[in-house]
Amino acid sequence: MGWEERKRAALERLRVHLAQGRVDPDILSLLDAINSLPFAYTTSSCSGRIQLYEARAPGEKFDMVSLGKWHSPVEPDEILSRMRGANLWLALLPPIIHAFTCSLEASTFLLKIMREAGFKRACIMNLSRPFIEARGTERLEVPLRLEGRDIVYPEGIRLIVGTANRMLRRAKLRISKLEVMLRDEASRGLDNLCR
Amino acid sequence: MGWEERKRAALERLRVHLAQGRVDPDILSLLDAINSLPFAYTTSSCSGRIQLYEARAPGEKFDMVSLGKWHSPVEPDEILSRMRGANLWLALLPPIIHAFTCSLEASTFLLKIMREAGFKRACIMNLSRPFIEARGTERLEVPLRLEGRDIVYPEGIRLIVGTANRMLRRAKLRISKLEVMLRDEASRGLDNLCR
Numbered sequence: 001m002g003w004e005e006r007k008r009a010a011l012e013r014l015r016v017h018l019a020q021g022r023v024d025p026d027i028l029s030l031l032d033a034i035n036s037l038p039f040a041y042t043t044s045s046c047s048g049r050i051q052l053y054e055a056r057a058p059g060e061k062f063d064m065v066s067l068g069k070w071h072s073p074v075e076p077d078e079i080l081s082r083m084r085g086a087n088l089w090l091a092l093l094p095p096i097i098h099a100f101t102c103s104l105e106a107s108t109f110l111l112k113i114m115r116e117a118g119f120k121r122a123c124i125m126n127l128s129r130p131f132i133e134a135r136g137t138e139r140l141e142v143p144l145r146l147e148g149r150d151i152v153y154p155e156g157i158r159l160i161v162g163t164a165n166r167m168l169r170r171a172k173l174r175i176s177k178l179e180v181m182l183r184d185e186a187s188r189g190l191d192n193l194c195r
Numbered sequence: 196m197g198w199e200e201r202k203r204a205a206l207e208r209l210r211v212h213l214a215q216g217r218v219d220p221d222i223l224s225l226l227d228a229i230n231s232l233p234f235a236y237t238t239s240s241c242s243g244r245i246q247l248y249e250a251r252a253p254g255e256k257f258d259m260v261s262l263g264k265w266h267s268p269v270e271p272d273e274i275l276s277r278m279r280g281a282n283l284w285l286a287l288l289p290p291i292i293h294a295f296t297c298s299l300e301a302s303t304f305l306l307k308i309m310r311e312a313g314f315k316r317a318c319i320m321n322l323s324r325p326f327i328e329a330r331g332t333e334r335l336e337v338p339l340r341l342e343g344r345d346i347v348y349p350e351g352i353r354l355i356v357g358t359a360n361r362m363l364r365r366a367k368l369r370i371s372k373l374e375v376m377l378r379d380e381a382s383r384g385l386d387n388l389c390r
Binding site: 125137 | 252253254299302303316318319320322328332333334335336337338341342344345346347348350351354355358361362
């Protein structure tokens with residue numbers, strides 16, 4: 001499959017996921033900005049979220065049970081009401097943006113804009129079919145309960161959720177900034193970056 | 196400066212930092228394995244660490260005061276005895292490996308080995324002077340005190356430190372695994388990956 005065909009298929013997949021309500025609404029406008037560029041298209045991306053989950057250790061995906069996911073600020077009582085299980089974690093997961101580009105030149109161009117928008121660690125995951133990942137640095141990974149014992153004072157959970165909400169808002173601002181910068185670039189009329 | 200010259204200068208810098216005791220001892224042997232490859236050399240890297248620090252929010256480097264750093268498992272009492280300040284965080288920071296390579300082909304080769312060793316998100320940060328970053332996924336970012344109020348029960352701190360120590364040990368195992376894989380590759384006699 002050539003570049004154009006792969007991009008068409010990816011946009012069609014996005015439309016289906018949208019219709020199924022499977023796309024994080026806070027990232028839709030950014031995805032549209034990237035997909036409007038002639039030299040890029042997005043795959044699975046996320047605008048950042050707060051997540052409550054049960055697991056022995058963070059990062060053990062197979063062992064993990066999600067108890068709640070919020071793409072916008074959450075009330076502490078919402079967290080408190082869902083605390084079930086012997087090992088509980090509250091995470092703030094940063095935005096993550098995935099995009100294929102048509103050439104390494106296009107990757108370099110997109111990386112530069114992503115870094116200027118504050119995604120300092122944006123990088124290339126694959127060279128043969130150029131693929132970019134940009135990940136925010138906002139991150140919390142806090143145990144609320146371990147081995148059946150509460151770790152955090154109830155009042156502490158309110159303070160943690162307040163911090164997580166502030167960090168999530170900051171992450172969303174960076175997403176908006178990136179979108180503005182990309183639309184601005186696009187409006188200038190871009191050179192052909194697909195070789 | 197050409198590739199060979201840059202590599203020589205980097206190794207000389209490493210020797211100076213070593214003499215000054217500024218290099219994390221747990222990563223030295225891995226750095227040596229990478230630097231023994233004809234197509235790569237390392238820059239600032241870390242084998243992973245536990246860190247206690249004061250800051251309003253994590254990631255605000257300019258505002259941060261480090262209260263303790265440990266590259267190997269730490270005793271909970273050591274953490275408890277250093278808790279000073281109104282906003283305190285305990286972090287487990289994953290290993291991070293930085294390496295320049297002589298060509299994109301060499302980058303691809305090194306990335307493949309890093310991913311097989313478990314550094315799934317290893318990626319290329321720069322194309323013109325190929326530069327790789329591999330970062331572990333083990334991560335904790337836990338507030339112990341916010342706005343002057345303790346967040347975590349004293350017993351909870353013991354459980355958190357136990358978890359952090361286990362995750363740190365796992366990170367170090369992955370570093371050893373990568374080293375073994377690289378030395379094994381090197382012993383096979385490598386093709387010229389510098390074009």
